[in-house]
Amino acid sequence: MAKVKVLSQYCKCCQLCIEVCPQGGLKVGDKTNARGYNTVVPVNEEKCTGCTLCAIMCPDVAIEVYK
Amino acid sequence: MAKVKVLSQYCKCCQLCIEVCPQGGLKVGDKTNARGYNTVVPVNEEKCTGCTLCAIMCPDVAIEVYK
Amino acid sequence: MVKKVLMKGNEIIAQAAIEAGCKLFFGYPITPSTEIIEYLAKHLPKAGGTVLQAEDEIGAISMCYGAAATGARVMTASSSPGISLKQEGLSYCAAAELPVVVVNVNRTGPGLGGLGPMQSDYFQSTKGGGHGDYRLLVLAPSKAQELYDLTMEAFDLADKYRNPVLLLTDGFLGQMMEPVELKPKPASPEFDRSWIVNGAKGRKKRIIASYALSNEVGEAINLHWEAKYKELKEKEQRWEEFYAGDADYLIVSYGTTARIAKSVVLNARRKGIKLGLIRPITLWPFPEKAFLPYKEKIKGAVTVELNTGQMIEDVKLALECKVPVHLYRRLGGMLPTEDEILAFVEKTFCPGLEEV
Amino acid sequence: MVKKVLMKGNEIIAQAAIEAGCKLFFGYPITPSTEIIEYLAKHLPKAGGTVLQAEDEIGAISMCYGAAATGARVMTASSSPGISLKQEGLSYCAAAELPVVVVNVNRTGPGLGGLGPMQSDYFQSTKGGGHGDYRLLVLAPSKAQELYDLTMEAFDLADKYRNPVLLLTDGFLGQMMEPVELKPKPASPEFDRSWIVNGAKGRKKRIIASYALSNEVGEAINLHWEAKYKELKEKEQRWEEFYAGDADYLIVSYGTTARIAKSVVLNARRKGIKLGLIRPITLWPFPEKAFLPYKEKIKGAVTVELNTGQMIEDVKLALECKVPVHLYRRLGGMLPTEDEILAFVEKTFCPGLEEV
Amino acid sequence: MEKVFGRSKGLSGTPFSFCPGCTHGIIMRLIAEVLEELDIIEETIGVSPVGCSGFCQDFFTCDFVSGAHGRAQAIGNGIKRALPDKIVFTYQGDGDIAGIGTQHAIHTAARGEKITSIMVNNALYGMTGGQMAPTTLKGMKTTTTPYGREVEVYGYPIDLPKIIAALDGAVYVASVSVDTPKNVLQTKKAIKKAFRVQQAGLGFALVSVLSTCPTNWGLSPQESLKWLRENMMPFYAMGELKATEEVKNL
Amino acid sequence: MEKVFGRSKGLSGTPFSFCPGCTHGIIMRLIAEVLEELDIIEETIGVSPVGCSGFCQDFFTCDFVSGAHGRAQAIGNGIKRALPDKIVFTYQGDGDIAGIGTQHAIHTAARGEKITSIMVNNALYGMTGGQMAPTTLKGMKTTTTPYGREVEVYGYPIDLPKIIAALDGAVYVASVSVDTPKNVLQTKKAIKKAFRVQQAGLGFALVSVLSTCPTNWGLSPQESLKWLRENMMPFYAMGELKATEEVKNL
Amino acid sequence: MMDKIILAGFGGQGVMFIGKVLAVAGMVADLEVCWIPSYGPEMRGGTANCSVILSDREIYSPVIDKADYGIVLNQPSYDKFLPRIKSGGTLVVNTSLVNLDTVRDDVNIIGLRATDLAYELGNANVANMVCLGALLPYLQLTDYAKVEKALEQVVGSNKKELLELNIAAVKKGMKRAVDN
Amino acid sequence: MMDKIILAGFGGQGVMFIGKVLAVAGMVADLEVCWIPSYGPEMRGGTANCSVILSDREIYSPVIDKADYGIVLNQPSYDKFLPRIKSGGTLVVNTSLVNLDTVRDDVNIIGLRATDLAYELGNANVANMVCLGALLPYLQLTDYAKVEKALEQVVGSNKKELLELNIAAVKKGMKRAVDN
Numbered sequence A, B: 001m002a003k004v005k006v007l008s009q010y011c012k013c014c015q016l017c018i019e020v021c022p023q024g025g026l027k028v029g030d031k032t033n034a035r036g037y038n039t040v041v042p043v044n045e046e047k048c049t050g051c052t053l054c055a056i057m058c059p060d061v062a063i064e065v066y067k
Numbered sequence C, D: 001m002v003k004k005v006l007m008k009g010n011e012i013i014a015q016a017a018i019e020a021g022c023k024l025f026f027g028y029p030i031t032p033s034t035e036i037i038e039y040l041a042k043h044l045p046k047a048g049g050t051v052l053q054a055e056d057e058i059g060a061i062s063m064c065y066g067a068a069a070t071g072a073r074v075m076t077a078s079s080s081p082g083i084s085l086k087q088e089g090l091s092y093c094a095a096a097e098l099p100v101v102v103v104n105v106n107r108t109g110p111g112l113g114g115l116g117p118m119q120s121d122y123f124q125s126t127k128g129g130g131h132g133d134y135r136l137l138v139l140a141p142s143k144a145q146e147l148y149d150l151t152m153e154a155f156d157l158a159d160k161y162r163n164p165v166l167l168l169t170d171g172f173l174g175q176m177m178e179p180v181e182l183k184p185k186p187a188s189p190e191f192d193r194s195w196i197v198n199g200a201k202g203r204k205k206r207i208i209a210s211y212a213l214s215n216e217v218g219e220a221i222n223l224h225w226e227a228k229y230k231e232l233k234e235k236e237q238r239w240e241e242f243y244a245g246d247a248d249y250l251i252v253s254y255g256t257t258a259r260i261a262k263s264v265v266l267n268a269r270r271k272g273i274k275l276g277l278i279r280p281i282t283l284w285p286f287p288e289k290a291f292l293p294y295k296e297k298i299k300g301a302v303t304v305e306l307n308t309g310q311m312i313e314d315v316k317l318a319l320e321c322k323v324p325v326h327l328y329r330r331l332g333g334m335l336p337t338e339d340e341i342l343a344f345v346e347k348t349f350c351p352g353l354e355e356v
Numbered sequence E, F: 001m002e003k004v005f006g007r008s009k010g011l012s013g014t015p016f017s018f019c020p021g022c023t024h025g026i027i028m029r030l031i032a033e034v035l036e037e038l039d040i041i042e043e044t045i046g047v048s049p050v051g052c053s054g055f056c057q058d059f060f061t062c063d064f065v066s067g068a069h070g071r072a073q074a075i076g077n078g079i080k081r082a083l084p085d086k087i088v089f090t091y092q093g094d095g096d097i098a099g100i101g102t103q104h105a106i107h108t109a110a111r112g113e114k115i116t117s118i119m120v121n122n123a124l125y126g127m128t129g130g131q132m133a134p135t136t137l138k139g140m141k142t143t144t145t146p147y148g149r150e151v152e153v154y155g156y157p158i159d160l161p162k163i164i165a166a167l168d169g170a171v172y173v174a175s176v177s178v179d180t181p182k183n184v185l186q187t188k189k190a191i192k193k194a195f196r197v198q199q200a201g202l203g204f205a206l207v208s209v210l211s212t213c214p215t216n217w218g219l220s221p222q223e224s225l226k227w228l229r230e231n232m233m234p235f236y237a238m239g240e241l242k243a244t245e246e247v248k249n250l
Numbered sequence G, H: 001m002m003d004k005i006i007l008a009g010f011g012g013q014g015v016m017f018i019g020k021v022l023a024v025a026g027m028v029a030d031l032e033v034c035w036i037p038s039y040g041p042e043m044r045g046g047t048a049n050c051s052v053i054l055s056d057r058e059i060y061s062p063v064i065d066k067a068d069y070g071i072v073l074n075q076p077s078y079d080k081f082l083p084r085i086k087s088g089g090t091l092v093v094n095t096s097l098v099n100l101d102t103v104r105d106d107v108n109i110i111g112l113r114a115t116d117l118a119y120e121l122g123n124a125n126v127a128n129m130v131c132l133g134a135l136l137p138y139l140q141l142t143d144y145a146k147v148e149k150a151l152e153q154v155v156g157s158n159k160k161e162l163l164e165l166n167i168a169a170v171k172k173g174m175k176r177a178v179d180n
């Protein structure tokens, strides 16, 4: 059981997390944050292994991982 | 037959030429030039081989060598 | 008339340099001056010139020093912190009497500051930020066309007086786009080239240097420079007058703020206040002559500056402290509005009016 | 009284720094300032301090910037060309409000110049040679004891106002030997240390910086500096008067030339000319207050300067152009003699006397 | 559930000011984590440069000093000389440390100043809009090399870490990249070692990190990582370029 | 009898201003001879530094430009960029080129500027009275290292030619000495090659010459040569440190 | 006559581009023109704004204190620039990203969901042109024909598709404004 | 009372040293003192000169225009400084290196072959002290006893031989001056 949380105020929609996730666990959402970016949201949540790869690559420290 | 000529206005009496001459061909003279240095003069002139070692080491280009 | 084109202030400077025959540009990027090197990197090579991005501003001014010694037309550009780094080099250029054109797109200072416009480098430009008793010829354009015309002329002035010329603009003028007529440069007069170094072929060798082994020689050289600066003071003072002739009060302002001041003058006139403007175009030599007819005539003056009061000293001296001189200033990249300047003028000179 | 010792001007400055608790010195050799770093290299380590010869003057002022940010007492010293190189750094120090003591042993300029004394860095020192609208507190000692006393005080002033302090001497004062009483430093007041960076242990982190992201913030910071400089102007003007009280004519001069001027005053008095001297001790803030009692009273003034006329502008402004102000200058490392200054004073103010 | 990845205590809450996908952010995060893991947040004074990274003082929870472009190391040396027991690090762009700051880079290393420098190499001047840096690759287009960097005119790129490694006072020099999670972890290791070198007082330590600039490269964040991998990593000497015996024994 | 050794046409008649026995004079003479032998006196523009060598413009018969301390190479680059067909050389002390001028030394080499630099290394700042230079040897006493250069405080000496040789734009780097007639002749060869490299437009060339400073070393001219031989030559990498294939084929 | 126009939004929303088009449209009509950018310190993500003055006589002060017209593309810009519109002036607001909770009675506020309208054209990036279209009918010194010419110059007539997209966006905005 | 003294010669002839001894002798007597060096740009071989003022009241101008006393050790210095001696002043000249072709009637010129006299003491380097000795009898504010004390301080009393050599030179010069 693992879970990722995207801190949307930090996310800039660079999509590096999406690219790196082996489980397809993230996608671009449809909400725009205060700084004008569409933010990423978890998807296929049950598949997340908590491998933290997404968080490791996130340049804006916008991802928390729980396991 | 070789000969060294010391251009006394350039000589600063550093004596590097004396040190390097294999023939003992130079010595400190007793005249002071306009800049206050005792200048070097040829000695044992017949022994000079014109090897130019003295001129090569002279930092003030004060030596001419003739052969 | 050549068709007008819309260009950024910085690009206009760059294009004017090419037109003036500038063959070498050495620079280092810094906002808000960077478009100058970028434009030249693109266009100067096509005009047979060379752009080299130096390792730093000191490298750039030193390269200018070397290139100018060969008689080539050369320019560098930077903004406030970068200009500070060039102070030693500028002092050397002035001492060796090398015709280098330097552009300072004044940004906010001191320190790192911000990217907005300021006129806080006035003292540095006009009194000599480097060591020693030298002066730069300092030109202060205030609109697109003048950016073009004065940049071209800067090269001629530099050559004529064998002196570095500083073009002082600001972040506002540099970034702004306005229409400009890219007129071909009028022919330059012939300049003395008997001092340049380019290999001692068929002539005696030459030396470009700036030291004096003895104090006596040092004094003689200083006197020579002093005489040149005196000549510059006599011949090269420039300014624009705007509704000054019959004015009771004068605004003194240059560059960006002088433009705002013009609107203020018109607004004031509409209100019946006899306000005029003197706009120095040369900051050094300061246009003292402009003030001669007014110093006994006007009732007061205001300098509008983007600093805490620098040019005001020169204005007071030019007016021989005969009338009160006030300062209206905005700082940190802020620009004054027409209304606030006019309000200041009214409050200061016509306190009665305020009530109306 | 502490026994007097005979020391070189530069060494006196160095010893005073040690006595003032200076713990770090960063410098780069340059004649005629080098004895300062040499003396400190020998003696500061014994006093628990560190001397580091930097890679260049920019490195030195940057190291000072860093060390001062920790609240340590720190100094650098150089001479004209080296001081030019520090202009960007000085602007940053002023902007970050760091208490750094800087010594400029003014030599001949511009360019490489010579090693003799000049006062050609007056403008650079007082108007800000770097970019932006900042000021240094500038102290101008004129003899051995004052070199000692003012250097010590420079550290207190720097700490008190969180502002760089420049000690402006020249090649003459630096190389000269005179007796000096090496008095122990009077205790320093407590200074605010709530801004220093030394690791955010048990407190919020701190930042030393000099930029403003927005123009509004930039303006606010500029106003804060302006207020500080105003306070300095009110509180720290210093000068010495010498036979000024009843004078018809005033010489205004500082440092080396002020000493020669004193002899001139005495010689003039012997001849019945009521000559006096005002010697600025702070060059910035310029001692305008000194001139208040005299501006309606005297008939004329002469500045004696080792430049083509820099301080004269401040003197004219302080006197509000109420009386003629003349310049007597020697350049290039030359010093005026008592006789030639007196002759100039006579010719200028008492043309009748000349004939006698 | 337990948090297995979150914001380090070394980071303040301020969001990074970088462009989307700019890897400056990854590198800063790694430093913050290292400071926390070595428990030196409260002992550390960072020095920030001028450049995109120039606002890093806002992002960390340790003390910070910001100075002029290119002078971070000299400033850091001043701090360290004043406070030899504290930890001092500089965070600098390639333009800052290998352009205008080369002078200080060389002498800081030669003197073996006991500070840690992190160089972030994105092959150009990011902040000012993408001009050539000394690190710009051959043929690469920037706003000041609009026709590509011609070495005949603009010279060859500089591999600063290689140069620094040749100086006696530098005891640890590493060149790393943040293009993949694996390399990010490698980078963190190098950064950690560079700080431990300073804790042990061994000498100067430099970690150069290859980084992206999607904005000025004109590429997407993903494409940027690829470009970095295919162009920069083959050119620059990678890995631990120098580690003295003492460092190895740490 | 024929003159087999005399003053080169490259030298003006002005006597050198150096102290007795200072080998600056030998090095200048060699350069003058090379200019004459390559017949480029009238094509050449020299750039002088600030330092004891700072007056060298008076001693040569070619054009000369004298600038600020440490800036000779940047000035030389400006000249060469303006006059690519002329020969440009700088003559600089160790303090000038490896101290305050390091910035330009590195970037001149990296860019492969087509100039020739002669570095005269006497392990201290001669002109200003014998302060430490970046080249000062470990433990060596100077006026700013009165207790000897302690590497813990003042850092390690820099071997600049070694660093320069690592840069791509430098095509010829040699480190030589003038302590014996044989080495003087070797030095001349190196200088000549450095100028020929420029004639061929191959890139940057540096010749570093170990030189004495009897005055500030406090030794006689003879003792100075010995000291140089026994202390400097073992420390500094000597010989041709770099010569590209093209240079070798010259 | 003088039109003083302020344009603001996120960096990347094409605010500078609107300004450039307006300035070039002024050039086309041989007017005096002054375009002034103002960037935040960040390369991206910050707010950007610029101002354009069109005039049939010399422009002295290039500084716009109170503007006759404005376009704001996001919330922070709306909050910042609403007070800087002259009484009686016109402000075009991208209501896709701005909520109009606070308004001014003395300003003609034209709200339109520009981002959505741009999406409809297949590219959210031309929201800026939609807004420009909406403002056009109010300007004194320029009109659609000049803006079309300006777009040809700025976009380049060889980039045909892009040009057409922009023109379509302007037209859509104009229509919307008229429908308003 | 004030003694203004100029000292000049080749760099390396110990001109600064004479000055230092005189200055320290002034300190010994609790006088006001001012010592000013002036080097040429060359480390060696150029000419060097320095000036010393001894005074029983505050010294204002430290600059000596016309000196009361002088010592010149070589020809260029003689040529340069002879005109700078006050009328009625005294100039000690090292005639080993200077020829007295030009003289001044209003200056008391003490010529002595100081270098040769120093040779006699076994060391040409103390020609400077020989000249100092020759000047001593003329100075108002110092005398042999103070100079001896000064030498002890400047040379250091531990360097006994050197000290004695210098003292012998001063004495030799004094004797010669008196014999003159």
Ligand SMILES: Cc1ncc(C[n+]2csc(CCOP(=O)(O)OP(=O)(O)O)c2C)c(N)n1
Pocket: C028, C029, C030, C031, C057, C081, C082, C085, E050, E051, E052, E053, E068, E069, E092, E093, E094, E095, E096, E097, E120, E122, E124, E125, E126, E127, E128, E133
């Ligand atoms: C003295 C000076 N020169 C130039 C600048 C302008 N400037 C600011 S940042 C920068 C370059 C930044 O590039 P880099 O160090 O590579 O950092 P990046 O932005 O790429 O991360 C320049 C040239 C300045 N602020 N000060």
Ligand SMILES: Cc1ncc(C[n+]2csc(CCOP(=O)(O)OP(=O)(O)O)c2C)c(N)n1
Pocket: D028, D029, D030, D031, D057, D081, D082, D085, F050, F051, F052, F053, F068, F069, F092, F093, F094, F095, F096, F097, F120, F122, F124, F125, F126, F127, F128, F133
């Ligand atoms: C900006 C600046 N800093 C310092 C100096 C003083 N200075 C003149 S020459 C010199 C060092 C010379 O040493 P080096 O280059 O080794 O030459 P050398 O005299 O030993 O031959 C220094 C520090 C100066 N003239 N300018």
Ligand code: SF4
Pocket: A002, A003, A004, A020, A021, A022, A023, A024, A025, A026, A047, A048, A049, A050, A051, A052, A053, A054, A055, A065
């Ligand atoms: S933790 Fe791993 S699996 Fe989960 S979203 Fe992130 S990358 Fe994907």
Ligand code: SF4
Pocket: A006, A010, A011, A012, A013, A014, A015, A016, A017, A018, A040, A057, A058, A059, A060, A061, A062, A063, E021
């Ligand atoms: S990597 Fe971070 S910033 Fe980028 S899209 Fe994912 S969560 Fe957002």
Ligand code: SF4
Pocket: B002, B003, B004, B020, B021, B022, B023, B024, B025, B026, B047, B048, B049, B050, B051, B052, B053, B054, B055, B065
């Ligand atoms: S030429 Fe040779 S032999 Fe003759 S004096 Fe010189 S060194 Fe001696």
Ligand code: SF4
Pocket: B006, B010, B011, B012, B013, B014, B015, B016, B017, B018, B040, B057, B058, B059, B060, B061, B062, B063, F021
């Ligand atoms: S080497 Fe030259 S300068 Fe030295 S003593 Fe011999 S001739 Fe004279």
Ligand code: SF4
Pocket: E017, E018, E019, E021, E022, E023, E024, E052, E122, E126, E127, E212, E213, E214, E215, E216, G043, G044
């Ligand atoms: S400009 Fe480049 S380096 Fe700077 S923040 Fe943006 S992507 Fe990063």
Ligand code: SF4
Pocket: F017, F018, F019, F021, F022, F023, F024, F052, F122, F126, F127, F212, F213, F214, F215, F216, H043, H044
């Ligand atoms: S000081 Fe040293 S380097 Fe300079 S001329 Fe004298 S011996 Fe040569």
Ligand SMILES: [Mg+2]
Pocket: E093, E094, E095, E120, E121, E122, E123, E124, E125, E126, E133
């Ligand atoms: Mg970069």
Ligand SMILES: [Mg+2]
Pocket: F093, F094, F095, F120, F121, F122, F123, F124, F125, F126, F133
């Ligand atoms: Mg040296």
